[in-house]
Each structure stands twice: as structure tokens, then as C-alpha cells.
Amino acid sequence: MNEERASASEIEGAVETVCGRHGNTPSELIEILHDLQDMLGYVPESALPVLAKKLNLSRAEVHGVVSFYHDFRHNPAGRVTVKICSAEACQSMGALPLIEEFCRRNGVTMGETKGDGSLTVEPVYCLGNCALSPAAEVNGRPMARVDAAKLDAAVKEALV
Numbered sequence: 001m002n003e004e005r006a007s008a009s010e011i012e013g014a015v016e017t018v019c020g021r022h023g024n025t026p027s028e029l030i031e032i033l034h035d036l037q038d039m040l041g042y043v044p045e046s047a048l049p050v051l052a053k054k055l056n057l058s059r060a061e062v063h064g065v066v067s068f069y070h071d072f073r074h075n076p077a078g079r080v081t082v083k084i085c086s087a088e089a090c091q092s093m094g095a096l097p098l099i100e101e102f103c104r105r106n107g108v109t110m111g112e113t114k115g116d117g118s119l120t121v122e123p124v125y126c127l128g129n130c131a132l133s134p135a136a137e138v139n140g141r142p143m144a145r146v147d148a149a150k151l152d153a154a155v156k157e158a159l160v
């Protein structure tokens, strides 16, 4: 369901399903949010009160978790999602200028989706590939020792 906003009934149905899968257990909120994002492509703001009610948590508790973790997307992702690591090892190998260059070349801001819905760039803090930094992922496919040109080519390929 990526690229599209879910309707209110789709959101309610998805919340019902994922909460049910986890036995409506409040301590499984993070796993529930991941499942919801897998199902809808993002975690809609309007799902938060529904989740809070279902799990018997306050809205503030649910909101706090969603905003604390970088993993949760607040809007539908583009057709291609690029994650570029900006943790220490990757930073030492030029990740920050790489992010800047890649975003500039593609007319997108880190953490956002391009206006035409083609590309989302997300921050990530260590992909477990530090020895081959800077590391990235393009639609979940790991890439090592990347530069802006390699990322551009991978995005182009993923858009075909």
C-alpha cells in the first residue's frame, strides 16, 4: 500500500489485525507499530488514538514511542526508499557529505519523500555493515562503500 494514504476504515482494520496478532498486549507496542508500518507502508497519525484505545494506553504514550524511534514513517513512502547510514563508522567515511550530495542531486530532503512520490530518503543509525562503510540500503537491498553515483544507479534500477 506504499505511496497511498490509507482510508480511515483501512487504518482501523489494520490496527485491529496487528493488535489481535499481538494479543492486544501494550508491552508489544513497538512490534505492533512495525507490523502496522509493514501493512500500511507508514504509521498514520490517525492510527495513534485507535492504537491507544485498543491497547489501553494513553495517546501520549503511543505518540512518544512513535516520535522517539526513527524507524516509523509518518507519511507513505515513495516507490524507492533509500536509507543511508549516518552512524560513526559511516560518518568517518564521508556519510554526511554523501547524504548532502545524494539529496541535492535528487531534489529531496533527508527524512522526506520527493514530491512526485518516486523516492524517500531515510536516516538510519548503523546497518551492521561498518567495515564496508559508507553503507546504505535501497528498497531493503544492502549496499556497501557507496557514493552518490552508485546510489543514483541503484535508484534508477529500482524505479524501472
Ligand code: FES
Binding pocket: 085, 086, 087, 088, 089, 090, 091, 125, 126, 127, 128, 129, 130, 133, 134, 135
Ligand atoms: S556505522 Fe554505518 S553501518 Fe555501522
